[in-house]
Amino acid sequence: MLPNVPLTAGRSSELRLVGQALDDIGRGRGGCLWIEGDPGIGKSHLVGVLAAEASARGHEVLIGHADQLMQTFPLRTAAAVLDIATWSADLERSRIAHLLGGAHPEHVAYLDPVLAAAERMIELVERMCAERPLVLVFEDVHWSDDASLTFIERLNRVAGQVPLLLVPTSRPAVTEPGSAREALRSRAGRRLELGPLAPAEVATLVRARLDADPGPRLSGLLEVAEGNPLYLCEILALLGRDDLAADDGSGDHPAGTVELTTPDLVPARLAEALERRLRTLPPEHAQALRWAGLLGESFSIDDLAVVLAEDPGPALESAASADLISLGRNRARFRHKLIRQTLIDPLSPAVRDGMHDHIARTLAAAYRPDNLVAGHLIAAGDPLAGWALDWLSARAETTLYTAPDAYSVLLRRAVSASPAPRRSTLLRQLMLVSFWLGRDDAVVEAGEEAIPALGADRDLTARLRIQVLRSLARQRRFDEALTVAAPSIHDAKVSQVWRARALAWQAAVQAFVGDPEEARAASHRALDLATEAADPLGIASAHSALAPVDGADRMIGHLQAGVDVLSTDALSNDPEALDLRLQMAGNLAARLGTEGDPRAEAVLAQALTIAERVGTYRTCTLRAHAAGYYFEHGRWDEALLHIEQMDASKLRHPAFAYLLGIRAVIAYRRGAFAEGAQALLDAGVPEPAADETPAPSGPVVTDAAALRAEAAGRHDQALRIRAQYLDLPNSAQRDSRSAEAMYLIRLARSLGEEATARAACDTVSAVASSPPSEDGRLTIAACQAVIAGDGPRLLEIAEEFLAGQWLTYAAYAFEEAAAALTEAGDMAAARAPFLRATDIYDEAGLDWDLRRAAARFRAYGIRRAPRPRGRDTRTGWSALTETEMQISHLVARGYTNSDIAREMLVSRNTVQSHVSKILAKLDQSSRAELAREVVLRGGSAVPAAPNP
Numbered sequence: 001m002l003p004n005v006p007l008t009a010g011r012s013s014e015l016r017l018v019g020q021a022l023d024d025i026g027r028g029r030g031g032c033l034w035i036e037g038d039p040g041i042g043k044s045h046l047v048g049v050l051a052a053e054a055s056a057r058g059h060e061v062l063i064g065h066a067d068q069l070m071q072t073f074p075l076r077t078a079a080a081v082l083d084i085a086t087w088s089a090d091l092e093r094s095r096i097a098h099l100l101g102g103a104h105p106e107h108v109a110y111l112d113p114v115l116a117a118a119e120r121m122i123e124l125v126e127r128m129c130a131e132r133p134l135v136l137v138f139e140d141v142h143w144s145d146d147a148s149l150t151f152i153e154r155l156n157r158v159a160g161q162v163p164l165l166l167v168p169t170s171r172p173a174v175t176e177p178g179s180a181r182e183a184l185r186s187r188a189g190r191r192l193e194l195g196p197l198a199p200a201e202v203a204t205l206v207r208a209r210l211d212a213d214p215g216p217r218l219s220g221l222l223e224v225a226e227g228n229p230l231y232l233c234e235i236l237a238l239l240g241r242d243d244l245a246a247d248d249g250s251g252d253h254p255a256g257t258v259e260l261t262t263p264d265l266v267p268a269r270l271a272e273a274l275e276r277r278l279r280t281l282p283p284e285h286a287q288a289l290r291w292a293g294l295l296g297e298s299f300s301i302d303d304l305a306v307v308l309a310e311d312p313g314p315a316l317e318s319a320a321s322a323d324l325i326s327l328g329r330n331r332a333r334f335r336h337k338l339i340r341q342t343l344i345d346p347l348s349p350a351v352r353d354g355m356h357d358h359i360a361r362t363l364a365a366a367y368r369p370d371n372l373v374a375g376h377l378i379a380a381g382d383p384l385a386g387w388a389l390d391w392l393s394a395r396a397e398t399t400l401y402t403a404p405d406a407y408s409v410l411l412r413r414a415v416s417a418s419p420a421p422r423r424s425t426l427l428r429q430l431m432l433v434s435f436w437l438g439r440d441d442a443v444v445e446a447g448e449e450a451i452p453a454l455g456a457d458r459d460l461t462a463r464l465r466i467q468v469l470r471s472l473a474r475q476r477r478f479d480e481a482l483t484v485a486a487p488s489i490h491d492a493k494v495s496q497v498w499r500a501r502a503l504a505w506q507a508a509v510q511a512f513v514g515d516p517e518e519a520r521a522a523s524h525r526a527l528d529l530a531t532e533a534a535d536p537l538g539i540a541s542a543h544s545a546l547a548p549v550d551g552a553d554r555m556i557g558h559l560q561a562g563v564d565v566l567s568t569d570a571l572s573n574d575p576e577a578l579d580l581r582l583q584m585a586g587n588l589a590a591r592l593g594t595e596g597d598p599r600a601e602a603v604l605a606q607a608l609t610i611a612e613r614v615g616t617y618r619t620c621t622l623r624a625h626a627a628g629y630y631f632e633h634g635r636w637d638e639a640l641l642h643i644e645q646m647d648a649s650k651l652r653h654p655a656f657a658y659l660l661g662i663r664a665v666i667a668y669r670r671g672a673f674a675e676g677a678q679a680l681l682d683a684g685v686p687e688p689a690a691d692e693t694p695a696p697s698g699p700v701v702t703d704a705a706a707l708r709a710e711a712a713g714r715h716d717q718a719l720r721i722r723a724q725y726l727d728l729p730n731s732a733q734r735d736s737r738s739a740e741a742m743y744l745i746r747l748a749r750s751l752g753e754e755a756t757a758r759a760a761c762d763t764v765s766a767v768a769s770s771p772p773s774e775d776g777r778l779t780i781a782a783c784q785a786v787i788a789g790d791g792p793r794l795l796e797i798a799e800e801f802l803a804g805q806w807l808t809y810a811a812y813a814f815e816e817a818a819a820a821l822t823e824a825g826d827m828a829a830a831r832a833p834f835l836r837a838t839d840i841y842d843e844a845g846l847d848w849d850l851r852r853a854a855a856r857f858r859a860y861g862i863r864r865a866p867r868p869r870g871r872d873t874r875t876g877w878s879a880l881t882e883t884e885m886q887i888s889h890l891v892a893r894g895y896t897n898s899d900i901a902r903e904m905l906v907s908r909n910t911v912q913s914h915v916s917k918i919l920a921k922l923d924q925s926s927r928a929e930l931a932r933e934v935v936l937r938g939g940s941a942v943p944a945a946p947n948p
Helices: 012-026 043-056 076-081 091-100 113-131 146-159 180-187 199-210 216-225 229-238 269-279 283-295 301-308 313-321 337-344 349-365 370-379 386-393 404-417 422-437 440-453 458-474 478-484 496-513 516-532 536-546 552-566 575-594 599-614 618-632 636-644 654-669 673-682 701-711 715-727 732-736 739-750 754-765 774-788 791-803 807-823 827-844 847-858 882-892 897-904 908-922 927-936
Strands: 031-036 060-065 134-139 164-170 190-193 244-246 257-260 298-300 325-327 331-334
Touching: 012 031, 012 043, 012 134, 012 164, 012 190, 031 043, 031 146, 031 180, 043 060, 043 134, 043 164, 043 229, 060 076, 076 091, 076 113, 076 134, 076 146, 091 113, 113 134, 113 146, 113 599, 113 897, 113 908, 134 146, 146 164, 146 180, 146 908, 164 180, 199 216, 199 229, 216 229, 216 257, 269 283, 269 337, 283 298, 283 301, 283 313, 283 331, 283 337, 283 349, 298 301, 301 313, 301 331, 301 349, 313 325, 331 337, 349 370, 349 386, 370 386, 370 404, 386 404, 386 422, 404 422, 422 440, 422 458, 440 458, 458 478, 458 496, 478 496, 496 516, 496 536, 516 536, 536 552, 536 575, 552 575, 575 599, 575 618, 575 774, 599 618, 599 908, 618 636, 618 654, 636 654, 636 908, 654 673, 654 701, 654 847, 673 701, 701 715, 701 739, 715 739, 715 754, 739 754, 739 774, 739 807, 754 774, 774 791, 774 807, 791 807, 791 827, 807 827, 807 847, 827 847, 882 897, 882 908, 882 927, 897 908, 908 927
Parallel strands: 031 164, 031 190, 060 134, 134 164
Antiparallel strands: 244 257, 298 331, 325 331
8 A cells, every 4th residue: 555645645546556557567567657747746756655665565666867968868867777887786787888888898899889788778677577576767857868768668668568667757848749758658558647736735745744734924925836745845944943933822823833933935035045054054065066066966976076076975964964965875866956056057157167177077087987078068168178179089989979969069069179180080070970870961061171181091081981972872962972982992092992992882872873884893893802802891892782783683692792701700890890781681681582582581580680789770771671571471460560669760761651551551451441541641641532643652652552542442543543653664663563563453454444454564574673583573474464364374373472472462363363263264263262362361360351352252152161250360379370389488487588589599679579469469468477378388487597
């Protein structure tokens, strides 16, 4: 039973929700409890009550605060909550802290230290939850960095499986739709929005503090708090002994009350009372506290000791005795923001800037974390001091990547204040950070000054030229990109290694300016140079450039060669090699998928596992590849699984719009029309008027838009949408969309538009790729057989589709074979392919296709015999796949998602999504319930320590 202590007066419903949340994690299922309200409204006190009750129940509780000063530094809030520090006695926490500082623990190269650290922090949380229920409190997330908010949102996805309660607290704030904060807030299972206390509740609080009711004058003063409990308490605490007096009934107010002694005491005097309390401190203690105020609302005692160059203990004890701060193990916190503001607001901007500079300098000299130093440099004014310019120019690349936004700000300021030669060093660093952030204009601009300044360092010049080339290419400024690397390619003083790499990147650009022959020749020259120089990265870069221009039949060979050469132990910790390896592995898996090669799945799984370990933005691209692969092969639940792992902000990027199209197509074909419509809206494709033809959309999205029109009965509009395929230019891109021709032909023929159907067949047959991919070859053959009415050939094609595991395409061919056979009058032969098509639809849950196919063949007397609904057979234990059954047994043995991922050689996020699917299929609420069910069914739940 949660205590209804005085400061929680009026919070009975909130306390009830807190109790329910704690009950849930006691049963093995967690969630997110979002607490929101104005400053002082009681968020932290409610958190304190929650923490006390959780600890009493035996749960572990960790609490941390966001810091306004560190908003631009990724994962600082999350690290504060999880007690991530380099000096931590826990080895894993120390490793994560070093990773966030730019170091490479265990000699592993991390492409994005923030993403890699987040992954390891999630593993840490999973292990903690395996030991006992865990409560993580993230105070003041309105000041949190976006990476921490995204981290909490990712934890929220895990919380449905494990005993993990997330408690973010926040002030009300207007946020952009789709922002990390809004995403977390909207997905919180429980939300508490704290309002002001009612007058009766205010009276309860005052009685608890003063052991008496307030008199009229005191009540009038307290009204200015407007029901804010912390402000009420501050008013009471700030009033001195001479300000209050108890009444015995002889005065002008009731006996037993407490009244103000001075009738003119007004709210403005509260600040004066606070200043009076500060003046009771020795001057040196007050000054120490002022330095602490610049460190933050919550600050490290060790950091304060470094800044003061003396023991801050006496000053902090004095401040704590005056009720100004609360002391923790190695941290202190101001009791209220008003106290901190009173300390630092009187400082002039120049004095404050100088103090921040001093703090940064002393922390840097004491080798405190770089991000902490940088935070105070950002707070200091311009110009940056000389020591700061030296400190910035000495930062390693890996450090810059830990907080690219923050370092970008500092480097811009530093460049403007620096003379040569230090200026050129800072410019190079600014180029690195800007490239990492995708700020290509800044890369090009900085390169114009930095590259000429390098002089004799020809290899570094070549490297920066490549960086500028890639930025120009990302802006589709291909003609300019071609000229950038040329000086390094033709400069004999540039090493052969860098000439080969520059030539490979230039060749990669040449394909985009319509010169594939020159691109092929240049790529081969780059390959020869890199091979002579025995440079694996150059060799792989050349193979990457050759893959799209050396013939479709050689693409897989080039991609595989690149992946192989980059997979050696010597390159396993080289960031550029890892990045290119992941890029080529994703392209390899995509190409293998188009050929029906079963190796595609293993390549994707390995690449995703590596991507999670090293942390990289390419993880999104790899998940997109996986979603596309499983969608094309009819394994639609797994396609959705990978889409769900992506952040909402990534899905809104135009490059990933087709993933929303996949979500929409699956929804429409499963009969979930409202869900499909929402996915299309998310993809930026609004509902058109009945007589309107929407603007052309990208791959998959066009299919979804046509399905939306068909579902609404607007078949002519659906045909106009699908007919946009005919206008695509004859290119490899059109070849990749050949499946659209199949569905265009089906719809056109159903509407009697034979000319459109034949045009689609002619268009898809005019392939640009030579030879076409295997799925393209079969798609062309299917279209030609439909136009020819060749049922037997369609049956052969259907079996070939099945051999390549293109299940929904096989269903298309079976259905069209049945249609061709009925048109030929062979009803008996048509029945078997009709049933095979509908069985595939049923297995995949494509209710819309089932209804459509049933209506199409009903006129011919061909029906499907009554049988259990597919959706009924897709729940329960029989619905679990072999992989899901294996994961269920590992869960029962006490394995965390991370342990299972290592055991099965897949990514942790993939395991997490599988567990969610398992729980949904079995209608269970937690891993604990799943483990019990496995045991009851005879599975082994004997604890087995997983391999570390």
